[in-house]
Amino acid sequence: xxxxxxxxxxxSEVLTPADETxxxxxxxxxxxxxxxxxxxxxxxxxIEEGAAMIRTKGEPGTGNVAEAVIHIKNVNSELRRIKSIYxxxxxxxxxxxxxxxxxxxxxxxEAASLGRLPVVNFAAGGISTPADAAYLMTLGxxxxxxxSGIFKxxxxxxxxxxxxxxxxxxxxxxKVKEAQKMIDERQSMLGLDTKNLELRMQERGSTA
Amino acid sequence: MTGLNIGIxxxxxxxxxxxxxxxxxxxxxxxxxxxxxVKTPEQIADLDGLIIPGGESTVIGTLSLxxxxxxxxxxKIANGMPVFGICAGLILLSKKAKxxxxxxxxxxxxxxxxxxxxxxxxxxxxxxxxxxxxMEKIGIPKFHGVFIRAPSIMEAGKDVEILSKFNEKxxxxxxxxxxxxxxxxxxxxxxxxxKYFVNLIRKKN
Numbered sequence: 001x002x003x004x005x006x007x008x009x010x011x012s013e014v015l016t017p018a019d020e021t022x023x024x025x026x027x028x029x030x031x032x033x034x035x036x037x038x039x040x041x042x043x044x045x046x047i048e049e050g051a052a053m054i055r056t057k058g059e060p061g062t063g064n065v066a067e068a069v070i071h072i073k074n075v076n077s078e079l080r081r082i083k084s085i086y087x088x089x090x091x092x093x094x095x096x097x098x099x100x101x102x103x104x105x106x107x108x109x110e111a112a113s114l115g116r117l118p119v120v121n122f123a124a125g126g127i128s129t130p131a132d133a134a135y136l137m138t139l140g141x142x143x144x145x146x147x148s149g150i151f152k153x154x155x156x157x158x159x160x161x162x163x164x165x166x167x168x169x170x171x172x173x174x175k176v177k178e179a180q181k182m183i184d185e186r187q188s189m190l191g192l193d194t195k196n197l198e199l200r201m202q203e204r205g206s207t208a
Numbered sequence: 209m210t211g212l213n214i215g216i217x218x219x220x221x222x223x224x225x226x227x228x229x230x231x232x233x234x235x236x237x238x239x240x241x242x243x244x245x246v247k248t249p250e251q252i253a254d255l256d257g258l259i260i261p262g263g264e265s266t267v268i269g270t271l272s273l274x275x276x277x278x279x280x281x282x283x284k285i286a287n288g289m290p291v292f293g294i295c296a297g298l299i300l301l302s303k304k305a306k307x308x309x310x311x312x313x314x315x316x317x318x319x320x321x322x323x324x325x326x327x328x329x330x331x332x333x334x335x336x337x338x339x340x341x342x343m344e345k346i347g348i349p350k351f352h353g354v355f356i357r358a359p360s361i362m363e364a365g366k367d368v369e370i371l372s373k374f375n376e377k378x379x380x381x382x383x384x385x386x387x388x389x390x391x392x393x394x395x396x397x398x399x400x401x402x403k404y405f406v407n408l409i410r411k412k413n
Contacts, residue, residue, distance in 0.1 A: 007333035007357075030334045168219060168271050169247075175275075 002031040009033050011051075013204040014060050023208055026050030034145075036124065038071045038202055040078035041101035043117055045208070048107055054117055056141075057202035058125015061148045063189020065132040067202060068125045072139045079115060086112035116140075125202065128153070128189045130166030130179035137170035154187045212241030212409055215255040217281075219247060219271045221263020221296060225394035226402075230259065233402040239410055249280035257290045257409035260297030262356065262392050265327070269300055269316035278316060285320055290385040290412050292405045298381075298388035299325050299359050321383055322365030329360035329377060329390070341391070343371045343380055348400050353379065353391035360390055385412060 001009050011024055013036055023046065026033045032052035037043035043054045056075075058068030085093045086109070098108040110118050120143065123136035128149030136144060144167045150160045162182035169175035194200070212234070216226045223245055230243045246252050258281065260268070272278040285291050293301040301320050305313045307327040330337070333356075341353040353374065361378035364370060371380035371387075379390040385408060393401040 002334065005332055005334065032333065164271070165274065169275065 002029050006031060008053075011035050011046075013057060013201045017205060020205075021208055023049055023205060026052075034122070036202070037075065038206055039074040040082075040111070041103065042206055043075060043121070044101060044103040044107050044111060047117070047119055048103055051119065053120050053122065055122035055124040055145050057206075058123070058127070059192075059194040059197070060125045060201055061152075062126045062192040062194055062197070063128040063149060064191040064194050065126045065128075065136070067194050068123050068127065068136060069139065071125075071202075072121075072123055072136065072141060075117070075121070076140060079111060079117070082108060082112040083115040126191075126194070127163070128159075129183065129185075130162045130176060133163045134166040134170040134176040134179075137167055143167065149189060152189070155184055159183050159187075210240075212239060212256045212406070212413060213254055214241060214243045214257045214406070214409060215246035215252060215259070216243065217247070217258060217260045217268065217272070217277075217297075218245035219263075219268045219277075221268060222261040222294070222392065222394055225392075226259050226261045226294070229394045229399050229402040230406065233399050233406045236399070237403055237406060237410075239406060241406075247275075247277065249276045252277055252280045252284060255284065255289060256413050257405070258284070258292070259405070260291065260293045260300055261394070262295030262297065265296035265299035265305070266313070266315045268296055273316045278318070282318055282320075285318065285386070288385060288412060290405065290408045291320075291387075293321075293386070293388040294392055294394065295356065295358060295390060298361075298390060299327060301386060301388050305359075321381065321386055321388055322368050323361045323381060323388075324363040325359050326362045327359045328357055329362075330355055330358050333357055339374060341372050341374055341379065343401070345369065345371050346382070346404055348404065351393070351401065352396045352398060354393075354395045355379075355391050358390040361388075 009031055011033055027050035034053040035046035035051040036057035037054050038057050056068045056071035095105055098105045122143045122145050123141040124145035127146050133144045150156050153159050162179040166176045166179035216223050227243050234241045299305050301318050302323050302325045303319050305325040307313055336356045338354050341351050342349050367383055369382045370378050381388050
């Protein structure tokens with residue numbers, strides 16, 4: 001893909017992995033990578049492999065945003081925890097966290113001192129309406145990835161514009177309402193039950 | 209005089225890094241002021257100076273247009289407010305832009321800097337690079353330039369001062385209280401260009 005001159009690569013769990021035990025060692029490429037994560041450990045492991053951006057995994061293709069919400073809340077609450085350990089100056093506890101998350105002490109220290117991921121963090125997986133996007137922005141995401149939520153809808157153009165507006169002006173409830181009115185709610189994906197799917201994409205590569 | 213009110217246009221792009229570099233500049237220069245992310249016409253109305261950060265110029269332009277921010281920025285610049293456009297910000301300040309790959313662009317522009325811009329002048333994402341550059345004319349002989357899918361200035365009118373070139377391409381310009389750079393000064397530890405801009409705002413106020 002780098003040879004094909006693409007601008008960014010998503011090491012996506014939606015594709016069947018060729019290597020089930022390792023992710024790509026991304027430092028070997030100049031094209032930036034984005035990776036999915038369900039929790040802080042996954043996010044920091046991907047960053048240590050060279051990911052330039054992180055996104056929640058969510059549960060793609062379902063139109064159900066609940067999994068993405070769980071993932072961003074996981075990351076946020078773990079970040080709050082390590083930040084408080086950092087502020088207390090308890091290095092020994094930070095080392096325990098690094099061991100628990102299977103990452104280096106230095107990357108845990110960096111995230112703990114910043115109180116956030118050291119790269120941009122997007123919400124992804126199941127987003128299909130402007131309201132979904134605005135809600136995820138309120139949880140502290142830096143931006144939104146939408147795939148099938150737009151591309152598989154019947155009103156793709158209006159929906160794409162509406163989701164962009166809601167993401168940009170998420171702090172303004174009137175603007176989010178206007179954006180929500182731009183789409184036809186009957187065209188939105190129904191929101192599949194993510195607990196009883198035959199294949200949960202988010203579980204792919206999560207232990208590596 | 210009360211403190212300076214400096215805004216970083218926060219629609220999309222490299223916002224946090226510019227907030228940080230500008231705050232550090234105020235502190236080092238010992239100038240009283242505040243630095244805020246701005247997104248609405250109301251917030252922009254109160255500014256003494258504005259940085260339009262790097263990002264994607266069509267995105268920043270289109271989204272600033274829909275909520276009336278672009279109009280307010282135009283009004284402020286016309287009244288002499290100093291403005292610093294970085295990469296996408298430089299494109300937005302210009303009168304005319306074309307893309308190296310796509311060709312002539314139909315995108316909202318602020319139409320102040322009398323220059324013609326070539327977007328993606330150095331190539332695509334993976335052609336991004338860093339290099340030492342110089343801006344002697346404004347007292348910055350050495351600077352580390354970070355170029356990310358950077359634009360260049362193809363043509364400049366007579367009122368436009370060329371501040372720097374790299375490989376024959378113009379990469380930094382000044383026209384009155386407007387500065388534009390192809391590269392990203394907020395991504396280096398060197399805040400001399402942000403300090404220069406803060407001083408420009410102070411002189412105006």
